[in-house]
Amino acid sequence: MKAQAHAPARQGAVRRWWRARSLRSSVAWSATVVVAAWMAVLAALAVVVVGVALDRAADDSLRARAQAVTATAQVRADGSVTVLEGPDDQALDTDTWVIAADGALVEGPAGAGAAPPRVAELAARVLGADGELVDTVDADAPTRLLGLPVHDQSGQPVAAVVTAASLVPYQQLRELTLVAVTVLALLLVVGVHLVLRAAVARALMPVAAMSRQVDAWSTSDPTQRLGEGPRPTELASLAGTLDALLDRIAAALRHEQVLTAELSHELRTPLAGMRAELDWVRKPARSDAQRQESLAELDTALRRAEGVVEGLLASARSATAAPGRCEVAPAVERVLAARRAADAPGRTEDVNAVALRADVDQTLAVGVEAAVLERALSPLVDNAYRYARSIVLVTAHRDQAQVRITIADDGPGIPADLIARVLEPGFRADPGEQHRGSGLGLPLAARLARTAGGDLLPQAAGADGGGVLHLLLPAA
Structure with missing residues (x-):
């Protein structure tokens, strides 16, 4: 009973030992077992052949003697x-x-x-x-x-x-042959095992070197690459895979750096405003009306900070979550309603003079969550509202496998020489403008669109002006 109880434990220990072996040992031992099996078969065959030959030699010797006597x-x-x-x-x-x-x-x-x-x-x-x-x-x-x-x-x-x-002499020769073949087979198996271990170790040396190099680069300089040097096909494939991994690591680090920079840059303005308003509220000489005005400014700055955080979180979620689905028209209406309910940042004209309109098919849908669509649309509508003279129009239509949402205004538009830069984080076409934006609204919208499999395409202003932004998202 004890032997039966210990048998599974021994088998499990053997399996764990085999799994814990290095690749070099596993390959060498696997090949050695195969070679040993073949050598055992060949040794047995050799002994049988030698035995048959010895029996035939004994019969031939006896036959020759008998024939000589018969003669x-x-x-x-x-x-x-x-x-x-x-x-x-x-x-x-x-x-x-x-x-x-x-x-x-x-x-x-x-x-x-x-x-x-x-x-x-x-x-x-x-x-x-x-x-x-x-x-x-x-x-x-x-x-x-x-x-x-x-x-x-x-x-x-x-x-x-x-x-x-x-x-007896023939049996001794047969036994000697068996011993010789066995010793030769053992020596051959041992030699094959040692040669295989050395060959596999030599073959895996570049793999170990590449692993160490990539590990060092991943923490110190992820821009380095193994490249396309003269390597065997398998190692070239591994090098390509490791380079792709370094690309993803570098992209993740760039994404993290850009995200951190955008977050700090976008939050700097509302946080500085909130600190200034708080300092101003604490002054005893301020009237109740002035305090209410400061509290309103604090509320506006807080909402802007919340919007930035929500936009960045939506971008991060859309990069990892499964694609969602939402109808375009309700999301557009919610964004326009939120815009109507808020003051126009930086506008000195009567905000009621700018009309917000939408012309969207009620059945049109995109393959993203509603929160992602709204976070992408919100800065685009804010931007158009800020520069529009009298109207902001949001339209949408199906464009093959995508939905094209166009935000147009009758403002001055984007100069052709600035088209390539308007999506750069922190860029402002006119740094002297007094509005509180920090130049991250359009880059955030572009990030959300690209993360969802779409894009943001600014259009240069025509001869009569007019700002146009095209938000492309996958159709649902």
């Missing part, structure tokens, strides 16, 4: 058999018997006496079969027997020649 045998007219003596007779007589059909021993090893029972039995079988027969005797030592018939002039078998040879 010296003579059959007399009365049917008796004699063996002629020759110069090599002693070699031929070694473990060789000539037995007549009646079982009489015609010739045998010197001083051996009668033929052994297994020899006599094989001789009788040879005479009965009239052909070559072999047998193996496992006595004190394994012995191989081979018998050939001796024929008279009529072709009838009258005697049998039986030769014998010990199989």
